[in-house]
Amino acid sequence: MEKELPSQKRVKLCLKPPVDLDRLWNQLRDQAKLVAGDEPQLARLIDDVVLSKQTFAGALAARLARKVAREDMPREQMEPMLLEVFGEQPQIVLQAGCDLLAITERDAACHTPFEPLLYYKGFIAVTIYRVAHYFWTHNRRSLALYLQSLCSEVLNVDIHPAARIGCGIMLDHGNSVVIGETAIVEDNVSILHEVTLGGTGKEVGDRHPIVRSGVMIGAGAKLLGRVEIGECGKIGAGSVVIHDVPAHTTVAGVPAKVVSRAEDSPALCMDQCFDDQCYEDQ
Incomplete structure (x- = not known):
């Protein structure tokens, strides 16, 4: 006999992640300024990803595009695409904020939310999955699979875009x-x-x-x-x-x-x- 599958009502995926994005964004900017001042070699990266941006969504799009853009989809094409998705589906940005806080709270090696935003490929991979999932559920499956393949190739994390994943997720190391x-x-x-x-x-x-x-x-x-x-x-x-x-x-x-x-x-x-x-x- 086939195993009875749980009803959709029993699947608890977050609808309103408990995160104050304004507070998180201010915290990220404060931390970015400190690191940029302490490490001049990173100042250009930090300015590009955080300090030159007006919103967390903008910073998120810049970080993802810098990390996974390739010749067949350069950053100049990918970053506007990500911003468009975040505008149409702000829930993805909220989920990403919730993930950042989860990593900071659970990982003893992580001291601020700024660290996973810049350095943790597990966070980047989950966020790329969320964008791919958006495309998958909006009948743009080729683009979703392309993002999945990029994530697998660049980050060594392979998440099918049809999978259903909630928020407050930590992929520790991610390998x-x-x-x-x-x-x-x-x-x-x-x-x-x-x-x-x-x-x-x-x-x-x-x-x-x-x-x-x-x-x-x-x-x-x-x-x-x-x-x-x-x-x-x-x-x-x-x-x-x-x-x-x-x-x-x-x-x-x-x-x-x-x-x-x-x-x-x-x-x-x-x-x-x-x-x-x-x-x-x-």
């Missing part, structure tokens, strides 16, 4: 992350490098994982097929998940098995411990 066509990733999820949300063969239809809110997926984990990772689940590094994972549960191994409960919000805590003793000792 070799693959997210398939029918995957669903809800809000406030943390995914480390070399993670695959893949299918199991040539079947069509809904064939990729569903990842609920608050989940953390450890480095190198492979989630295969239409498995569902329940809210605040945790997947141990290097695990292969081929069965559903209950909410608030930690699994690890090949194939993955339940090893302990998970803390309230693994995606926010970013704790790599597997057993209850880890939490009791803290």
Whole structure:
């Protein structure tokens, strides 16, 4: 018997990310001025991406275009295209702001939102996906697939534009992350490098994982097929998940098995411990 798929009502993707864009933009500009003053070699880049722009959307378009533009679509063509998309779909800009704050809060190596905007390819990759998803859902699939291929080639992150991804997403490092066509990733999820949300063969239809809110997926984990990772689940590094994972549960191994409960919000805590003793000792 085929597994019953969850109704659309159960898929929780953010509609109004909790981010004050004006406050975030002012913070980014203040940080940009400090870095430009401290590092003259970066001043031209920082001026181009942040200080010369009037809005966060403008800065976002400039950063993405600088990063992935190529000869077949130069920056002079890509940047206006991105600005047009952001104007028609401001939700993408809000989601990007939410992602920046999520990275800053969860990554111990990240001290300000300015850092992922300029330096973190995981953030760039997710934002490029959001633009590609917009094109995919507006019957411009060739352009969506082109952006996907650019992201894969330049950033080593391959997210199909048809996938459905919420906000507050952190792709930590981002290297070799693959997210398939029918995957669903809800809000406030943390995914480390070399993670695959893949299918199991040539079947069509809904064939990729569903990842609920608050989940953390450890480095190198492979989630295969239409498995569902329940809210605040945790997947141990290097695990292969081929069965559903209950909410608030930690699994690890090949194939993955339940090893302990998970803390309230693994995606926010970013704790790599597997057993209850880890939490009791803290």
